[in-house]
Amino acid sequence: MTSEMPRTIRVVTLYPEVMDVYADRGNLLAVQARCRALGVGVEVIAIGLGDALPSEADLVLIGGGQDREQRRIAPDLAAKGSALRAWADSGTAMLAVCGGFQLFGNFYRTGAGEELPGVGLFDVTTVAPAPGMPRCIGDMLAQSEVPGVGELVGFENHGGRTYLGPQGQPFARVQHGFGNNGDDGTEGAVYREAIGTYLHGSVLPKNPALLDRLILAALRHRYGAEATIERSRDEYAERAHRAAAEVARRKGRPNS
Amino acid sequence: MAGVGIRERGALLLGRGAGEAVRRLGRGGGTALPGLVAGRLAPGLLEACASQLGHGLITVTGTNGKTTTSHLISAAARIAGLHPLHNRSGSNLERGVISTFVGEVDGTGTMPGAADRLGVIELDEAVWPRLLPSLRPRVAVFLNLFRDQLDRYGEVDSVAEGWQRALAAYPFLTTLVLNVDDPSVAALAEGNAAREVIGFGIEDVGVALDGAEHASDARFCVCGATYRYDAVYMGHVGVWRCDACGRARPTPVVSARNIRLGTDSTTFELVVGREVTEVTIPLAGLYSVYNALAAAAGAHALGLPLEATTRALAESGPAFGRQERFALDGRMVRVLLAKNPTGLNEVIRTLLALPDDATLLALLNDGIQDGQDVSWIYDADLERLAEREFRLIVSGDRADDLALRCAVAGLEPRMVERDIAFALNAAIAATPVGGRIEIIATYTAMMAIRGMLATRTGAQPYWESTE
Structure with a gap:
């Protein structure tokens, strides 16, 4: 692969019209802006309810939604489960945030005891909080378990508590904030190049190391393991990251 | 009723003292503190004060436009010869509202000149259900429901559910003023057949957007189908219908036609029932037209003369910090x-x-x-x-x-x-x-x-x- 050849990645966004209540489209905007700077083309395919998936994808993005929206998409998403799991096994990069992360797990059990089926890509299960239990809301600071990603910042706002199963690998360890459940210090989940997280913010713009990792994984999925990206600093992203980390240290719930 | 009980009197005294102290110390207006103090000491104070208003009370709630709309209603009431009691500093949480009343009654809890007074109270959308039983408004204006401060409210849906539950629990409210262009606000008319409903909206597809904006919050009808839009004015607000169940935007009683958007002002034909008046407001943007319509519909529901409304819209300038x-x-x-x-x-x-x-x-x-x-x-x-x-x-x-x-x-x-x-x-x-x-x-x-x-x-x- 020579650097003169134009490179393009295919990004599939799942239910952007529905799972977008929490500004997670900032993740797609960040991918597009960063790829523009890197000279990488981005083909975006938006998948709505009932739409068929394309045969291939290099990067999959899904955001958060309210309970109503999650209930709407859950059956459609579960029907796409085997295709999404096959993509993940082939090394497709994925980012599933909040409600999207929950539905990429085994299931979501609502307050009424109803189980919304999940994709089963991450070995995690999520349960609605017991009556009277508050939502997990606030600034988060975490250290990623994924090499090269480092410190993570963002904002979480979720009712559901997520627990890792025996095969589940956490994406990060919480320093300030709640993370998966507020108890075990884990945040999100990772499977191959797929990442699930509770971080909004939007998460990708102000976590440039994570953004670059996903873009690199997408390029490698498309062009093979030797694909590389130019290492260049993004002053705006680094400053916003530092500012958000400062806020999380000051205001976020400490996790000992 | 003249004044209030002994417990409320003590609370009043302490609340007013606290607000005065804040102002003397130069720490701002002290607009919320009297309410915080008085509300803690005497929970019945708000109802005791609000019930004295001779012309009753109108509430204004919704995500965007509360302060401008209530500012305009208050101006129309004043032009019509009433003496509005208005929480004009945008102090729209419980303690701010109580403070407003504490500042308007004497030490015995009696409101001087109460016979001429009309309450014009803007309320935070999450606070509205809680204060409804104490304020007992004659008219309630609902502006719109957009995603806002999800860290505080949780989710957009829960705000609308709170409004509906409160309306079901308190039958005394007589008139609902609803933005018919916002499907989640228009839905409040359902289950409220016994109440008078006055709808307001824009009747000018010339100012519609080319497509739906990203931040659109009510894509789905209560029946579960997706709304169709013949025109989108902002977010999910526009000319909507549901092909599955037949729900559709009702025709508004109060509307704006032939809208001309300027950099610092806006001109349109204000339609109230059968009357049509050309109005120029000293505010820019289509959102200002919605606020003007909400104010005109609220004033109409209160029975204020149209002349007072059109003068208020043309002359009363921007509210605090809003343009x-x-x-x-x-x-x-x-x-x-x-x-x-x-x-x-x-x-x-x-x-x-x-x-x-x-x-x-x-x-x-x-x-x-x-x-x-x-x-x-x-x-x-x-x-x-x-x-x-x-x-x-x-x-x-x-x-x-x-x-x-x-x-x-x-x-x-x-x-x-x-x-x-x-x-x-x-x-x-x-x-x-x-x-x-x-x-x-x-x-x-x-x-x-x-x-x-x-x-x-x-x-x-x-x-x-x-x-």
């Missing part, structure tokens, strides 16, 4: 409040009507009243500003987040500076004499910069303002 203009060092400075994606989108649409030589000073704070989560800036379409050449300065506690959002949108800020006073000076220096500075600010940032502008231009601070 207020200041002359500073030879520059025209305008303050535009934007605290959620739809509000910011509307401000951006207003800015796009300006010439390129304007300076934009954009301020992002993350206080409780701003929303502690700044994610929402990614839901607004800042990309639309990239086609223009405005001078851009970014400031506020989360200036770095806003600068990054701008960079992602392809905008290059000239300066990123957390200190608002410093950034204001930089904006003045960057703008030629005679030029415009447009300040876009979240709530606490607006309060801060408006204070600086008031001090530097000699304008009155808001707690001394007589409107």
Whole structure:
């Protein structure tokens, strides 16, 4: 692969019209802006309810939604489960945030005891909080378990508590904030190049190391393991990251 | 009823003393503290005060436009010869409302001249259900429901559910004033057949957007199907219908036709029932037309003469920090409040009507009243500003987040500076004499910069303002 050849990645966004209540489209905007700077083309395919998936994808993005929206998409998403799991096994990069992360797990059990089926890509299960239990809301600071990603910042706002199963690998360890459940210090989940997280913010713009990792994984999925990206600093992203980390240290719930 | 019981009297005394102390110490208006103190000591105080109002009370709630709408209703009431009691500083949480009443009654809890008084109370959308039983309004205005401060309210759906539950539990409210263009507001008419409903909306597809905006919050009908839109005016607000169940936007009683949007004012035909009047309001943007319509519909529901409404719309200027203009060092400075994606989108649409030589000073704070989560800036379409050449300065506690959002949108800020006073000076220096500075600010940032502008231009601070 020579650097003169134009490179393009295919990004599939799942239910952007529905799972977008929490500004997670900032993740797609960040991918597009960063790829523009890197000279990488981005083909975006938006998948709505009932739409068929394309045969291939290099990067999959899904955001958060309210309970109503999650209930709407859950059956459609579960029907796409085997295709999404096959993509993940082939090394497709994925980012599933909040409600999207929950539905990429085994299931979501609502307050009424109803189980919304999940994709089963991450070995995690999520349960609605017991009556009277508050939502997990606030600034988060975490250290990623994924090499090269480092410190993570963002904002979480979720009712559901997520627990890792025996095969589940956490994406990060919480320093300030709640993370998966507020108890075990884990945040999100990772499977191959797929990442699930509770971080909004939007998460990708102000976590440039994570953004670059996903873009690199997408390029490698498309062009093979030797694909590389130019290492260049993004002053705006680094400053916003530092500012958000400062806020999380000051205001976020400490996790000992 | 003259006055209140002994417990309420004691609470009044202590509450008023606390507010006075705050003002003497120069710590601001002390608008919330009397309510906090008095509300704790005597929970029945609010009802005892509100029940004295001779002309009853109107509430205004919704995500965007509360302060401007209640400001306009209050102006119409005054022109009509009433003496409005209005929480005009935008103090719309429980303690702010109680403070407003505490300031209007004497030491025995009696409101002087109560026979001529009309309550005009703006309420935070989450607080409205809680205060409904104490305030017992004659008329309730519902403006719109957009995503806003999800860190505080949880989810958008729960706000609408709170309104519906309160309406079902308290049958005394007589008239609902509803924005028919917002399906989640229009839905309040269902199950309220016994109440009078006055709808307001825009009847001019010439000002519609080309497509749905990103920050759209009511895509699904209560029956589960997806809404269809013949026109979108902002967010999910427009001419909607559901093909599956047949629900559709009702025809409004109060509407605006033939809308002409200017940079600093807006002209339209105001339709109230069969009457049509040409009105020019000194406010820019389609969102200002919605606020004017909500005020006209509220005034109509109260039985105020149309003449009073049209004069109020034409003459009563902007409310505090909402398109207020200041002359500073030879520059025209305008303050535009934007605290959620739809509000910011509307401000951006207003800015796009300006010439390129304007300076934009954009301020992002993350206080409780701003929303502690700044994610929402990614839901607004800042990309639309990239086609223009405005001078851009970014400031506020989360200036770095806003600068990054701008960079992602392809905008290059000239300066990123957390200190608002410093950034204001930089904006003045960057703008030629005679030029415009447009300040876009979240709530606490607006309060801060408006204070600086008031001090530097000699304008009155808001707690001394007589409107």
